[in-house]
Amino acid sequence: MAERSRPTVSASRFRELMRAYPTGVVAVTAATDRGPRALLVGSFFSVSLRPVLVGFCVGKQSTTWPDIRRTARFGIGILAADQEDLGTALAAPGPQRLAGVPWRPSSTGVPVLPGVLAHLECVPGAEHRAGDHTIVVAEVRSIESLRDHQPLIFCHRTFGTVADARGGERPVLSG
Structure with a gap:
């Protein structure tokens, strides 16, 4: 049998394709020995129901x-559609993303961002x-639902909202 040659997919072509695929936006937060830390993540998914795992x-x-990884607990805040400014602040480079962002500590001291879903x-x-990324799997120990609102999504290099599932009259991306 003749060996097939592997097709070469360029990183730029793959990035172009994936930009058109909407993702939810979450903030990973922790109280570290270097102060509160946060990072914005667009690849968030459920992994298991028994035990409850996310990735x-x-x-x-x-x-x-690396700072967040060393903590015993961290938080994941699911951003709401009206939190584009927060998403932009948390996407900035550098470790001090929470500087100037109000937050409250959970009962275990993990930063909880105001207004998250x-x-x-x-x-x-x-x-x-996995290539140029690390896939993180974490066990969910508690869930606090804070508000009923549409989630913030990221698509075509911009933040937006999903179509209203009840009416479907709104565009996929707004703003």
Whole structure:
């Protein structure tokens, strides 16, 4: 049997395609020995129901994830559609993303961002190297639903909202 040659997919072509695929936006937060830290994540997903596990991807070049990884607990805040400014602030480079962002500590001291749809408290689990990213799997220890609102999404290099599931009259992206 003749060996097939592997097709080459360029990173730029793949990035162009994935920009058109909407993702939810979450903030990963922790109280670290270097102060409160946060990073914005667009690859967040459920992994398991028994036990309750979630996952997200972090770029290997992240300077914030190593600080968060060392904590016993971290939070995941699901951003609401009206939190584009918060998303922009948390996407900025550098470790001080929470500077000037109001937050409250949870009962375990994990930063909870105001206005998020929900806050999940997690304990670190497995990490899997995957190309230029790390896939993080975490066990959810508590969930706090904070408000009923549309989630913030990221698509075509901009924040937006999902179509209203009840009426479907709004555009997929707004703003």
